[in-house]
Amino acid sequence: MKADYPSVLLIYTGGTIGMIENPETGALENFNFAHLLKHVPELKRFNYHISSYQFDPPIDSSDMEPSLWAKIVAIINDNYENFDGFVILHGTDTMAYTASALSFMLENLAKPVILTGSQLPIGTLRTDGKENLITSIEIAAAKRPDGTALVPEVCIFFENELMRGNRTTKINAENFNAFRSFNYPALAKAGIHIRYNEHIIRRPDPARPMKPHYLFDTNVVVLTLFPGIQESIIDSVLHVPGLKAVVLKTFGSGNAPQKDWFIRQLKDATERGIVIVNITQCQSGGVEMGRYETGLHLLEAGVISGYDSTPECAVTKLMFLLGHGLSQAEIRRRMNSDLAGEITKE
Structure with a gap:
């Protein structure tokens, strides 16, 4: 990858953001990643290299578990040198668990890992997924003047707020502001501009590599x-x-x-x-x-x-x-x- 050409890997695990409504039953069904790109043509306007990895079959977030967290870590680790940042599309129900787990599994992380999703499928007229996805990609590619990542943390981006992943809780099943970080301020807020609170963003030890972890005990x-x-x-x-x-x-x-x-x-x-x-x-x-x-x-x-x-x-x-x-x-x-x-x- 060219250094002046930001690269982001989208990891689609499943969730509402990538679903499509069955016109006969009205039920939401998992669809493929091409569906996502079709409904977000704005992605082509990014001057980024955007690649994707899709879980097959997609995972309902209620079925998310440590073996799948380990799979996500393996994907990030295998692609760590090739991308500037990672965006994980994930169902909202267990997103805070996954974000918390990844924050420990990706020790000394030096690149953004942004989890996002939506309350409405990407193909619906009033979807919140489009803004969440576009802004998450922009944050994942953002760099400081010295070339290091602006937000080298595992985060959740939802409804205009970037939150430290291990500080978040899902608080709303109905409204677009599904997540809240009650005990730690937002790392960034997205309005006309994305305003970062750089003084509260964690920084890795530059002398040490990122160290992936895969082990869990669920007792x-x-x-x-x-x-x-x-x-x-x-x-x-x-x-x-x-x-x-x-x-x-x-x-x-x-x-x-x-x-x-x-x-x-x-x-x-x-x-x-x-x-x-x-x-x-x-x-x-x-x-x-x-x-x-x-x-x-x-x-x-x-x-x-x-x-x-x-x-x-x-x-x-x-x-x-x-x-x-x-x-x-x-x-x-x-x-x-x-x-x-x-x-x-x-």
């Missing part, structure tokens, strides 16, 4: 607390065969019942080697386990803070760390470390 569960939750439920969840980690969704800033049986169940699980990470059920904010007595009891039981991590990020980070066969102590240490801009530690 993780999300346990959401609610008033009146029974000990039998907690006990059965914490004794699931093979369980290695729990994302515990607590109240407010990290609070939970103070019942003796509850604390004892958590302490016993921790002593059996299960890693328990505390995150808040609130969409915005994080846990402060030293703030109230209930949080202190969790700390004493061996529960660790997830800070302001999203549920999607906490789950994928645990699966990623467990997959690499680390000790419980090392997993706990790394869960409390900011690996890819995913948590804010005060």
Whole structure:
């Protein structure tokens, strides 16, 4: 590829953006990538080299799983030297999980990996897919004056906002603003111009290469607390065969019942080697386990803070760390470390 001729690889995994409506049933069906190019003729106006890789068959995002994340990483790794950036077209339902996972799997990433999609198929008149796709490609190709990538991160671009991938959550099934980054500002906003917040964009270590990772262990569960939750439920969840980690969704800033049986169940699980990470059920904010007595009891039981991590990020980070066969102590240490801009530690 010529250095002055930006190159972007589009990876179509599936999702609404590439679907077409069956005129007889009205159902949405997966269509091929040529359909996408047909409905976005503007792509030909980019002075870029745009190549595509298509999952065959396309994957509904509800079926996305770690083996497919590994496939995406392999595609990026195999093509890493040939392209300036990557745009992944993905269904919205699990996009935040994939973005979070990729942020850990692509260690020391030096090129943009932008996930996007749409709420309406690309062929419909009012689709949001066209703008999302065009702007994502422009961001994936954007460079600083020194020739390095402007946004060398795994991001989600949706409805005019570029967000750090491991900070995002899907918040809307109906409107175009499907994603939100509650605890970290947008890396860029697209209006008449694309305005980048360069001071908050992560930079790789130029002395080190990008290192791909492929290993995951899915022996993780999300346990959401609610008033009146029974000990039998907690006990059965914490004794699931093979369980290695729990994302515990607590109240407010990290609070939970103070019942003796509850604390004892958590302490016993921790002593059996299960890693328990505390995150808040609130969409915005994080846990402060030293703030109230209930949080202190969790700390004493061996529960660790997830800070302001999203549920999607906490789950994928645990699966990623467990997959690499680390000790419980090392997993706990790394869960409390900011690996890819995913948590804010005060």
